[in-house]
Amino acid sequence: MKEFNYTITDPAGIHARPAGILVKEAKKYKSSIAILKDGKSGDLKRIFSVMALGVKKGETVTIQVNGEDEGAAAAAVEEFLKANL
Amino acid sequence: MLTVKGKCVFAGIAIGPLALFHRNTISTASRPVEDVEAEISRFQQARLESIEQLRALYDKALQRVGEDEAAVFETHQMMLDDDDYIESIEEIIREEQINAEAAVDQTAQQFAQMFRSMDDSYMQARAADVMDISRRVEQQLCGGQGVDFGQYDHVIIAADDLAPSETLQLDTDKILGFVTSEGSTNSHTAILARTLGIAAVVQTGTPLHTDVDGKLAIIDGITGMVYINPDEATLAQMKQKQAEEKERKARLDSVRGQESVTLDGQKVEIYANVGNPGNLPQVIANDGEGIGLFRSEFLYLENETYPTEEQQFQAYKKAVSDMKGKKVVIRTLDIGADKQAAYFELAKEANPAMGLRAIRICLTRPELFKTQLRALCRASAFGKLAVMFPMIISAEEIRCSRAILRDVQQQLDREGIAYDPDMEVGIMIETPAAAVLSDELAKEVDFFSIGTNDLTQYTLAIDRQATGLDQFFDAHHPAVLRLIRMTIENGHKQGIWVGICGELGADLDLTETFLRYGVDELSVSPPAILPLRDRVRSLDLSK
Numbered sequence: 001m002k003e004f005n006y007t008i009t010d011p012a013g014i015h016a017r018p019a020g021i022l023v024k025e026a027k028k029y030k031s032s033i034a035i036l037k038d039g040k041s042g043d044l045k046r047i048f049s050v051m052a053l054g055v056k057k058g059e060t061v062t063i064q065v066n067g068e069d070e071g072a073a074a075a076a077v078e079e080f081l082k083a084n085l
Numbered sequence: 086m087l088t089v090k091g092k093c094v095f096a097g098i099a100i101g102p103l104a105l106f107h108r109n110t111i112s113t114a115s116r117p118v119e120d121v122e123a124e125i126s127r128f129q130q131a132r133l134e135s136i137e138q139l140r141a142l143y144d145k146a147l148q149r150v151g152e153d154e155a156a157v158f159e160t161h162q163m164m165l166d167d168d169d170y171i172e173s174i175e176e177i178i179r180e181e182q183i184n185a186e187a188a189v190d191q192t193a194q195q196f197a198q199m200f201r202s203m204d205d206s207y208m209q210a211r212a213a214d215v216m217d218i219s220r221r222v223e224q225q226l227c228g229g230q231g232v233d234f235g236q237y238d239h240v241i242i243a244a245d246d247l248a249p250s251e252t253l254q255l256d257t258d259k260i261l262g263f264v265t266s267e268g269s270t271n272s273h274t275a276i277l278a279r280t281l282g283i284a285a286v287v288q289t290g291t292p293l294h295t296d297v298d299g300k301l302a303i304i305d306g307i308t309g310m311v312y313i314n315p316d317e318a319t320l321a322q323m324k325q326k327q328a329e330e331k332e333r334k335a336r337l338d339s340v341r342g343q344e345s346v347t348l349d350g351q352k353v354e355i356y357a358n359v360g361n362p363g364n365l366p367q368v369i370a371n372d373g374e375g376i377g378l379f380r381s382e383f384l385y386l387e388n389e390t391y392p393t394e395e396q397q398f399q400a401y402k403k404a405v406s407d408m409k410g411k412k413v414v415i416r417t418l419d420i421g422a423d424k425q426a427a428y429f430e431l432a433k434e435a436n437p438a439m440g441l442r443a444i445r446i447c448l449t450r451p452e453l454f455k456t457q458l459r460a461l462c463r464a465s466a467f468g469k470l471a472v473m474f475p476m477i478i479s480a481e482e483i484r485c486s487r488a489i490l491r492d493v494q495q496q497l498d499r500e501g502i503a504y505d506p507d508m509e510v511g512i513m514i515e516t517p518a519a520a521v522l523s524d525e526l527a528k529e530v531d532f533f534s535i536g537t538n539d540l541t542q543y544t545l546a547i548d549r550q551a552t553g554l555d556q557f558f559d560a561h562h563p564a565v566l567r568l569i570r571m572t573i574e575n576g577h578k579q580g581i582w583v584g585i586c587g588e589l590g591a592d593l594d595l596t597e598t599f600l601r602y603g604v605d606e607l608s609v610s611p612p613a614i615l616p617l618r619d620r621v622r623s624l625d626l627s628k
Contacts, residue, residue, distance in 0.1 A: 009388070009392075009393070009396060011387050011388075012207065013205075013207075015207060016157075016160045016211060016214065017156050017157075017159075017160055019160075020159065020160040020163040020164075023163060024163065043168075043169075045168070046167050046168050046169050047160075047163050047164055047166075047167050048164065048167050048169050048170060048196060048199075049167075049169055051200075051208065051211065052199060052200075052203075054203050054204065054205060054208050056205065057389075058389065082395055083395065083399055084399075
């Protein structure tokens with residue numbers, strides 16, 4: 001399993017549009033990808049599940065990637081977060 | 086005459102009969118079904134058709150209003166692809182053995198409720214998105230007939246609210262305008278109306294009923310007033326206002342895409358001033374020839390700590406890419422004076438306008454400056470970027486700043502990171518010191534941009550924010566005009582270009598004066614671009 005933390009810097013938090021693009025990115029990989037915040041967990045391949053966490057600016061999320069292409073998936077998600085959120 | 090007042094969305098005036106907006110009624114009443122698998126495939130078909138519709142709407146929006154506003158239709162497609170949403174609907178059909186319409190409706194209510202109970206207003210408002218996508222699927226299930234927009238011809242539409250997808254389908258040749266009792270000026274619907282140029286007033290708070298259907302109405306998108314059954318005097322007055330507005334718009338439209346050149350052939354570039362990337366569509370819509378002042382402060386003011394290099398790089402890269410090869414002059418941070426960010430921890434000053442601000446902060450804290458310059462250099466590889474230093478008073482400051490820039494570029498060379506080695510470097514001329522020394526400063530840079538707001542305040546010793554000094558203040562003070570003229574002439578002696586990016590640049594009474602001084606570029610707020618070009622094209626300097 002690959003795991004990393006990321007702190008959101010976008011003033012609007014993980015709002016609808018980046019959540020959608022994030023999901024699109026996650027769906028390119030076979031691995032299961034979870035996003036965790038304050039003990040709550042969401043599925044990074046499901047847009048409503050990500051939005052339901054209501055992640056705001058300044059909050060830290062943990063991303064857990066599990067599966068055969070976990071290395072590539074974790075790198076892609078991390079890069080997306082850095083560039084967009 | 087019935088008068089209602091709402092919020093202005095687009096400053097147009099529409100006069101015509103009102104038509105109440107009707108949506109087809111959809112029945113989501115629950116009824117038992119026997120073949121649940123067939124019901125599920127009926128749902129799946131409706132879902133896929135809905136996604137297909139949204140894809141077409143996205144393409145249409147992309148063409149009509151641009152990527153930012155089209156994005157909502159892409160997000161809606163993803164919502165319809167959400168496994169939680171799909172599983173919930175299928176489970177209800179299977180377990181309760183009921184029809185797809187009812188299952189979609191139940192799921193929509195449940196998901197909308199989840200958003201409504203969240204603690205921030207943005208997420209709460211997403212309940213509307215859930216209802217919108219679900220209504221689309223329900224409509225497909227009920228025979229696929231959406232609203233027939235063809236029935237509306239030369240009317241003003243009255244509705245409680247319009248969905249973005251509905252607004253996008255309004256044919257601007259047939260719909261004169263719309264008025265809604267709900268909605269908001271920041272909704273996607275309002276933004277679409279603005280982009281499409283439809284006269285609109287929203288949030289009147291007064292729902293309109295069938296008794297006004299077909300009655301003559303006037304929408305004044307400039308004041309937010311809506312008149313129904315107007316009296317003769319109001320009608321005559323609004324007709325005149327409409328004609329004037331139309332003429333003004335036609336004049337401005339006629340200079341769109343034209344060169345900014347006087348009758349006798351003197352050219353000037355008309356660029357835009359922008360405060361954040363959100364203004365970029367406005368620059369393009371108003372036909373800006375470039376960006377003459379991109380204020381980088383938003384990156385610092387919107388943050389609670391120093392913005393990272395990556396964050397800055399993305400913002401600058403977006404600006405130069407969106408402008409597609411047109412020049413983008415980015416001013417390095419101008420924090421201090423009236424623009425404060427707490428995390429800079431600047432000491433309180435008795436006179437911040439003359440204190441530690443702008444380039445003075447950068448030269449005292451070179452690490453901060455380096456981060457910004459690295460981001461700017463990296464972005465320069467993606468378009469035509471120029472960098473501009475504010476608040477300069479000496480050649481030494483320019484040499485120090487350029488030395489730091491050179492360090493940054495050498496570091497990038499070592500790391501093999503691309504940047505534009507020919508990136509122009511210029512300064513703001515906004516202190517009397519810089520204007521007086523402009524002959525010497527011109528040897529150090531590629532361009533000057535005159536910031537008339539600060540230059541005026543420092544030259545006249547009149548605080549921009551002070552009240553009660555109006556009788557002493559002269560926006561066209563001869564001392565300021567002399568400094569501007571001197572700066573332009575000194576710049577030209579060294580063969581560099583000189584622009585004006587302060588408020589005076591948009592002052593149509595001074596356009597002729599500045600052109601006679603030989604100014605090369607005027608940078609103004611996006612709505613001022615076309616009026617200024619119109620003015621330039623009407624001047625003949627040979628007379």
